[in-house]
Amino acid sequence: MQEAKMIKITDLEKFYRTEEVETIALNKLSIEVKKGEFVAIMGPSGCGKSTLLNILGMLDDPDDGSYMFNGVEVAHYTERKRADLRKHNIGFVFQSFNLIDELTVFENVELPLIYTGVPSAERVKRVEEVLDKMQIMHRRNHYPQQLSGGQQQRVAIARAVVNKPKLILADEPTGNLDSSNGNDVMELLTDLNEQGTTIIMVTHSEHDARYSHRIIRLLDGQTVMENIMI
């Protein structure tokens, strides 16, 4: 089953140093995620969830340990190589949506396609497709400030999936939403997962975590428990 593994991290370590104090964010952490899995990562504040997600998303590099992505060691990739790998394979969803205020809904979603060099006509087609799927087509020319939180998060998800990534990293995707909008977002993620996208989600919400196949609980940078959801 070697080929089914998308992510394999082994003995991963990350420290944050100030002049006098060294804080361990990840302490010899080892995790595996299979292709098509939906994994939730939970734990109290400061347990290392976000650090882990940043490393998985190749936004940050580990101090030690190994990170195999699709069978390739990427722990010490240069920023350029990481950026390249990232733009073709990973989509991000954030708690605070992180849409660019100066761009319209359409332009925000279009952004990843521009950076992967998709031709203009193809971009329009793919953006419209995904906006349609997220049911926000009618808002395509609006700016983020003109949308509700739920709609903004749909735009953010649309942007995350428009490039058809193999992996979606979601950092508390429902954190800024009411429960009804939150449920909608979770449904969307579940749909994406059912269509084959691997999803790793950091959350505080037990309710949201139940949408996943497996919950990894962290404490002080280490795995303390894994629950398999039935």
Next chain:
Amino acid sequence: MILNYIKIAWRNLTKQKLYSLINISGLAVGLAVCMMIMMYVAHEMSYDRFHKNADRVFSPRAQLKIGGNTMNMEYMSYAAAPIIRQNQPTIEDYMRTLPYFRPVVVSNPLSPQEKFSEDKLLFADPAFFSFFSFKLLSGNALDVLKRPFTVVISKDMAKKYFGSQEPVGKTIIIRTDSAYTYQVTGVAENAPSNSSITFNFVTANSSLLTMKEASKYVGSQQISYGSFNIYFLLKHASDTARLTKGMNLMAKKDKTFDDIKFSMSALPDTHLKSNFGDFSNIKYLKIFPLVAILILLLALVNYMSLSTARATLRAKEVGVRKISGASRKAIATQFYVESALFTLLSFILGYLLCYLITPWFLNTLQLKIDSSFLYSPLVLTLLFVLLLLTILIAGSYPSLVLSAFKPVVTLKGKMSKQAGGITVRKIFTTLQFTISIGLIICGIVIDRQLYFFRHADTGINKDNVVMIPIGNSVGKNYPAFKRDVKSMAGISSVATSHYAMFKGFDMNFYDGKTKGESVGLAALVADKNFITTLGLQWKYAPAPNTELASRKKTVINETAITELHLPANPVGSYIKSGDQQIEIAGVLKNFNFTSMEYAIRPLTLNIAKEDDPYFSKWGCNLFVKINPHTNLPTLLNTMQGIYKKYDQDTPFEYTFMDDAFNEQYKAEDRLASIFSIFTYITVILATLGLFGLAAFTIEQRTKEIGIRKVLGASVASINSLLSQDFLKLVLLAIVIASPIAWWAMHNWLQSFAYRITISWWVFAAAGFVAIITAIITVSYHAIRAAIANPVDSLRSE
């Protein structure tokens, strides 16, 4: 992709209106100043390059030693050029010109009543229009000046004297030593503003040769000094060394001069490297480019500082773009494109601004630049290079800083601690204030020096003295004219001098202490009333009843005593000039008869009789001392009436002596007025920069301010807390700027014989201005932040 960049740049620009305005207009002002000075410098450097053979045309310059004195010679005798040409095979052709030294009266014989005084009458060899590249609008370049008393007139003159009629074939009367009728054979385009050769009328040298006064100009039949500008067209531009050598050899055979050394001056160098004429341009050329670069640097620094200060607001965007797959290069490109857009707008605005202020600038400098020059390929290329350079520099730092943002940090809103570049921005601000303070100091010093020039005691009572140049038509009637003026009410005394005051002097040579040594003394020829009319003071007065007006007596100044190694009181001693023994009849206290830029030279004042024919023959100036509280317009009007009785042709002109005195400092005056404008601009730019930096820094400290307020801090204490940091930068700027400005001004002052010492208060004043400006600028933001409700700022975390 570029389209996407431009789109977002435009949206940012319109969204942040105040910031965009500060940023674009600041850079525009800097660019406008830079463009203006660039055009000015380009114009100065482009002099005479429009001639097709500019690189092969050279003028001989000679340095000759007579006795112990070295003299520079730019003009040569009429015969010199053909003789040299005959002996020097490197010369292909030559040209001689003689700009007539005073205005002439010109009229169209069809309307003889309309006479005008015109300057720029140029005598030249027949090939003038083929030798040089002045454009002929009508007439054939090879024929126009073939015959004597033919004239080519400029386009302006054609319009003035012939209106819409064709001037060629018509006649015009030009009065030099007497009135001559010239046939107009051509009309030339006005000489371009970047031509060192200027003319309204060009006539053949052959006309001059037939005039009575020709002997005055033509000079000897040998190679000697004279009145003509000589231009050699060489076969190859590289032949100058051979020609110089050849001419030096020729000069060696001439026994008249002890020592003569020729050199060649290229035609394009004439304007800036000439030994005579207006030096002011060279002074400006040294200072203005430096100031322009400083101002542009300041504007660029401002731009970069403000752009990166706003970066926190763009940090999230950078993060999002990076997680969407943007590489650092792509982000850098984006901000470069954005910078380019801002810079382009600034450039357009700056160009418009430059267009508006250039007339004022040229007017202040009393310069003329043809508008065609402003659109010449040279200027357009320079502007384009400036644009590229500005884009390149303006975009560099912001794109470097912004593209380095880490998405992990920016997306979590933890920018404030990561913003980076705080130190760089502090350096920027210090640099800006250093430049501003430096310029303020320089401005004050220049101003004080000019004030000193105007108010220092020169030893001359300049008040209420009018100087009237006497045209040669007055001639023999001069004594009568003088008597008439003297008898007018309101006149206390009149005097005659060959030169107007501050307008020149001759050089006389006397034997020095050792054999063969000769001492050059400035010489003025005037009547005895000159001394009383100008209020000159005696150091050693002549014995009563001494007749000063004698060729065998002279009056000297104090400086001449030491120069001639005379006894402390030299009255009664003799000095020797040639074979003549001259008695020193009196010694005048030193007075400044030239600009105070120069030390007082040793002087002999040769007293002539009031009605000495010397004055009517060689020209002179009437000095009229007017009683205080006299109605000047009426008096001058009456005087003009009397003048017209004796000379109907030459216009009546007069200068007040204090105006003539001030006129000597026009170069410094212009420098001062331009400098003050530049100083205002730099102060405004520095203030804008500080305004931006303060806004940014204080925004970052919102939370701290909130906490302090909750704990009970007052608005005043928060204001002082926030202002302190900036004041430290300004103080540092004062410390850096003061010695540099002192050094620069100290050097500048060295060029004047009479100068002020730079006092401490100049630095204090400049520092005070900077501190007050800084406090007001920073307080605007600080107080706004301090009175804000802390609840809002604390909640935002």
